[in-house]
Amino acid sequence: MFIGAQVSLYPMTSDFVRIILSGLDALAPYRDDLRIETDDISTLMVGAPAPLFDAIRDLFARSAADPAHVTMHATISRGCPGEPDDPTCRCDVLATVAQTTSLAERQAQAEAAVRTAPVLGVEIDLQFSLYVLGQDGHMDEIYGCIDFLKASGTFLRSKNFCTRLHGDAGPVFETLRQAFLRFGPAEGHVTIDMTASANSPSAR
Amino acid sequence: MFIGAQVSLYPMTSDFVRIILSGLDALAPYRDDLRIETDDISTLMVGAPAPLFDAIRDLFARSAADPAHVTMHATISRGCPGEPDDPTCRCDVLATVAQTTSLAERQAQAEAAVRTAPVLGVEIDLQFSLYVLGQDGHMDEIYGCIDFLKASGTFLRSKNFCTRLHGDAGPVFETLRQAFLRFGPAEGHVTIDMTASANSPSAR
Numbered sequence: 001m002f003i004g005a006q007v008s009l010y011p012m013t014s015d016f017v018r019i020i021l022s023g024l025d026a027l028a029p030y031r032d033d034l035r036i037e038t039d040d041i042s043t044l045m046v047g048a049p050a051p052l053f054d055a056i057r058d059l060f061a062r063s064a065a066d067p068a069h070v071t072m073h074a075t076i077s078r079g080c081p082g083e084p085d086d087p088t089c090r091c092d093v094l095a096t097v098a099q100t101t102s103l104a105e106r107q108a109q110a111e112a113a114v115r116t117a118p119v120l121g122v123e124i125d126l127q128f129s130l131y132v133l134g135q136d137g138h139m140d141e142i143y144g145c146i147d148f149l150k151a152s153g154t155f156l157r158s159k160n161f162c163t164r165l166h167g168d169a170g171p172v173f174e175t176l177r178q179a180f181l182r183f184g185p186a187e188g189h190v191t192i193d194m195t196a197s198a199n200s201p202s203a204r
Numbered sequence: 205m206f207i208g209a210q211v212s213l214y215p216m217t218s219d220f221v222r223i224i225l226s227g228l229d230a231l232a233p234y235r236d237d238l239r240i241e242t243d244d245i246s247t248l249m250v251g252a253p254a255p256l257f258d259a260i261r262d263l264f265a266r267s268a269a270d271p272a273h274v275t276m277h278a279t280i281s282r283g284c285p286g287e288p289d290d291p292t293c294r295c296d297v298l299a300t301v302a303q304t305t306s307l308a309e310r311q312a313q314a315e316a317a318v319r320t321a322p323v324l325g326v327e328i329d330l331q332f333s334l335y336v337l338g339q340d341g342h343m344d345e346i347y348g349c350i351d352f353l354k355a356s357g358t359f360l361r362s363k364n365f366c367t368r369l370h371g372d373a374g375p376v377f378e379t380l381r382q383a384f385l386r387f388g389p390a391e392g393h394v395t396i397d398m399t400a401s402a403n404s405p406s407a408r
Contacts, residue, residue, distance in 0.1 A: 002364075004364060004365070005365075006331070006363065006364065006365055006366060008275065008399060010214035010216060010275055011216065012214060012217070012218075013216070013217070013218045013220075014216075014217045014218045014219075015218075016216040016217075016273070039363075039406070039408070040329070040401065040404045040406035040407060040408050041329060041331055041368070041399060041401050042363075042399065044364055046364070068218075069220070071212065071245075073277045073399060075333055075365050075366060075397050077333075077365045081343050082346070082347075083364065083365075125244070125245060127245055127246070129279055129281075129395070129397075131335045131337060131395060132337070133336070133337060133342050134339075134340060134342050135338075135340065136338060136339065137338075138337050138338050138393075139286065142286070143286075159210065159243075159246075159248070160206075160208060160210065160248055160250070160281075160287065161209075161210055161279050161281045161287075161395075162210060162279060164245070189342075191333070191335060191365075191397075193279050193333075193395075193397035195212060195245060195246065195277060197244065197245050200244045200245075201221070202243070203244060204244050
């Protein structure tokens, strides 16, 4: 399986280069576990979901600690049939647990993971869409995921095409990782389109 | 069918509010044809693909005319089974042509539409992912779309999880609209995850 993301950070300040470079510093602990390549639009990160979502979370949490309004977008993918198999992307949750468990059990496992997520002390807003590709009946998994989101403690509201989360960056990004890992077939093609926001001057 | 987008504009300048408000002015000609609602993360636009993609294009082209680095993200969707039918979203291409034409014919129609797109005089970069949901064999339509992209005149390069386009905003956004309309089943659930960029200080 191939797992990774294209990630872009957008500080809404003329000092944006400094904040982006400071955010990229937060990726240092993950550079051994992830392949990271940056171009002018986005940073590719390839690797297992454990370091991948931690790195995305820390990149944004570091940037959101600055008072400037900052947003981040990520296109996250697992199991795309057009990508090569990559052993560094191996994930025990996908390889074992998710194969054999019912939707209700997966929802309970996802909720438990969010409850034990670290708290980083950075409040964020986030909205995302989960796409389950290559199979009929994809909406059953989507609706099952939405039920988990509503019970996650990070749910803010439903919007057209996506779901809003709010809270500390730790549980919010754990909610995102659980949605990615526990819903849709373990060996299937699943993607996320995600936008995070912090320090916005607009009312929520 | 329900068609729409969640769109966010990100000017990388401390003067970002002015550029966002100026960009929103570019939506004025489309407010009769689209339902437009803004919150602190994104602007919802609901309506047929003709005004929808023109509005997204003009919002970004207006903002990119400013010298500041600016990016835009859009989550675009048609046919989501979780959304209500909306008669304002009716599209002749989806209702008639796309139902009865082969992949090769659709590729030719898409290329012709890009060739006759208006030129706006604003150079942009864009990358996007096309998702065909709710059916087996979704990659056949994706690969068919990628062949169209390579012949479109706006193709820059393939990346993991997405395709890069470059050129004038007119043909680039027409390429995006054609990918959305001509690939995947006409009555099916198709989405796009898109990022546009202009005036970046980084090398392409």
